[in-house]
Amino acid sequence: MNKDTTTWFTSWFDTPFYHILYKDRDETEAQHFMDTLTNYLNIPEGGKILDLACGKGRHAIYLNELGFDVTGADLSENSIKFAKQFENDTLRFEVHDMCKPFNKPFDAVFNLFTSFGYFDKDEDNLNTIKAIKTDLNDAGFGVIDFMNSEFVIANLVPEEVKTVDGIAFNLKRYVEDGYIVKDISFTANGENYNFQERVKAFTLTDFEMLFEKADVYLLDVFGDYKLRKFNAKSSERLVMIFK
Structure with a gap:
């Protein structure tokens, strides 16, 4: 493969090998995280959630089981094709570039499990946050769940x-x-x-600058999937809630 990595994620994420390598990811932990997060945000029953960079739709499917109206969006055509078999009246999947707004209002937009910072163009990172802001209704929350780069x-x-x-x-x-x-x-x-x-090694400070440029307000920062306090030295995750 050549070293032009502008679209490395489109080719790698579209292979079956990507899903083989990461198939042992902890489902229970992911589901507990969804429970905790939706409770914390107090998303209304039947509320609309956009799962950005949803992959094969595992978390979107679970969020739908919890009673939410869910749209899963991903750049990978193969992943969306796979996810579409699970569609129902309140669960749909679409191929979508997360730098661009979806142009529908949501109660929450989730970008989970380090699905950010892949772009080579810096403005695409900013555009993604602007797009999330555009897609939130007046009471809606944006969530970016990133790795804690320092850790x-x-x-x-x-x-x-x-x-x-x-x-x-x-x-x-x-x-x-x-x-x-x-x-x-x-x-x-x-x-x-x-x-x-x-993946760009964004720190909390980098995100704070992006949020300021996108004119969004950072409400909360957590350091793990149980939503405990963030510590730059010891936290594994960087979970940011904004609007």
Whole structure:
């Protein structure tokens, strides 16, 4: 693969291998997070939620089961195609670029599990926050759930091999030009594959500057999925609630 990573996420996230590598992500923890978050935000029953960068729709489906009217949006056509089998009257999925507004009012817009900071153009990060603001109704809340970059960098595992479904994924992690980079190489069906994930190492201060530029108000900052206080040194997550 060439090193032009402007659209690395469109190619990597569209492969079946992406879903194999990350299939052991903790569902129970994710569902508890959704319970805690929707309770905390006091989203009305039947309230409208936009799940931005929804992937194959796991969290959108669960939010819908909780009684919310949910729209899942993602750039990956394969993921949306897969998710569409779960659609019903109050659950729909669409291919959508999160830099652009959805142009419908929502009670909440969720951007979960570090689905931000992929863009090479800085203005796209700002445009995403502006788009979220545009899509919120007067009482609505935006939520960005990001990694705590400081903690991640301090605890980076430079190299490891993770074997899933008989595929040995060789992972290399490093920091380069303000991005946290993960090189992923593996062999499957006799072919060698190389992919790269690049996520901008945004700190809370970086987000505060983006929020100010987007003219949104940061209400709360939490450090984990139980919504405990954020600590830059020890928190694993950076969960920000704004409007």
